[in-house]
Amino acid sequence: MTGWDSSDVGTPDPLRTIGVAIPIPDPYGAELQRWRESFGDPLARSIPTHITLMPPTPVDAAALGSIERHLRDVAATERAFPIRLYGTATFRPVSPVVFVALAEGAGACTRVERKVRSGPLWRSPRFPFHPHVTVAHDLTDEALDRAAKELGHYDARFSVSGFALYEHGSDGIWRPQRDFPFGDTGSPEPG
Numbered sequence: 001m002t003g004w005d006s007s008d009v010g011t012p013d014p015l016r017t018i019g020v021a022i023p024i025p026d027p028y029g030a031e032l033q034r035w036r037e038s039f040g041d042p043l044a045r046s047i048p049t050h051i052t053l054m055p056p057t058p059v060d061a062a063a064l065g066s067i068e069r070h071l072r073d074v075a076a077t078e079r080a081f082p083i084r085l086y087g088t089a090t091f092r093p094v095s096p097v098v099f100v101a102l103a104e105g106a107g108a109c110t111r112v113e114r115k116v117r118s119g120p121l122w123r124s125p126r127f128p129f130h131p132h133v134t135v136a137h138d139l140t141d142e143a144l145d146r147a148a149k150e151l152g153h154y155d156a157r158f159s160v161s162g163f164a165l166y167e168h169g170s171d172g173i174w175r176p177q178r179d180f181p182f183g184d185t186g187s188p189e190p191g
Contacts, residue, residue, distance in 0.1 A: 014060060014061055014062075015058045015059070015060060015061065016058070016061050016168075017056050017058050017059075017167065017168040018054075018057055018059055018064075018165060018166060018167050018168070018177075019054055019055060019056050019057065019165075019166045019167075019168070019174065020054040020071065020116050020163055020164070020166070021052050021053055021054075021163060021164060021166060022051040022053065022083075022109065022112075022163045023048060023049070023050050023164050024050060024051070024085075024133060024158075025158050028085070029049040029050075030049075032135055033045070033048070033049050035147070035150070035151060036049075036134075036135050036136060039135070039136045039139060039143050039146060040139055041135075041136055041138075041139060043137060045173075046174060047134075048166075048174060048176065050133070050164075050166075051102070051131050051132065051133055052131075053109070053112060053116045053163055054113070054123075055126075056168060057121070057123060063120055066120045067120050067121060067165075068165065068178060070118075070119045070121060071116065071121075071165060071178075074116055074118075074180070075162055075163065075180035075181060075182050075183065076182075076183040077183060078111075078112055078115075078162075079182055080159050080160060080161040081105055081108040081159070081160055082104055082105055082157065082158075082160075083102060083159070083160050084103045084104035084105065084155070084156070084157045085100045085101070085102060085103065085154060085155065085156045085157075086101060086102075086153075086154065086155050087100070087103070087152055087153065087154065088101060088151045088152050089101045089132070089148075090144065091130075096137065097134055097136070097138075097144075098134075098135055098136040098137075098144045098147040099132035099133055099134050100151055100154050101132060102131050102132065105131070105160065108160070109131035110129055112163065113129050113131070114129075135147050136148075160182075161181055161182050162179055162180050162182050163179075163180050164177075164178065164180065165177045165178045
């Protein structure tokens with residue numbers, strides 16, 4: 001991925017909205033994005049399929065260099081780990097979200113999230129961290145129920161060997177800016 005290039009956005013904005021996430025690899029990422037679109041979620045094509053480590057966060061553009069150094073240091077301390085996505089769950093009634101759940105890898109995601117949310121990215125979380133893959137958000141109850149039912153037995157397994165830094169563009173699309181591979185990506189930790 002590319003790094004930050006202010007020539008891509010015209011006049012640099014002093015504030016940028018960034019997020020950190022584990023991208024879901026294809027074919028699963030594309031498949032879940034198609035499912036999200038089929039449920040009528042208007043954000044399906046604007047948000048790559050992912051597990052959030054740090055939600056949308058406004059940061060000063062001048063801090064991006066130190067943020068990237070921090071993320072590189074965090075990634076260097078980690079090693080590949082397995083993920084198994086299985087079934088669905090929801091955050092309703094607190095939030096109108098249906099997601100594919102993590103049957104394996106949630107503990108490793110939580111460990112990485114804590115490291116990411118430190119140093120220049122320390123923030124008090126709005127909600128407790130719960131790793132998941134959103135497949136329907138802010139839709140009617142009927143659409144949310146359909147998402148929960150149709151993906152109720154969804155099953156995918158893959159290895160995570162890093163995370164990515166994303167930026168929210170002025171066009172509303174989230175784009176990866178840089179990948180941060182883990183320091184030891186050879187053999188995944190036991191599941």
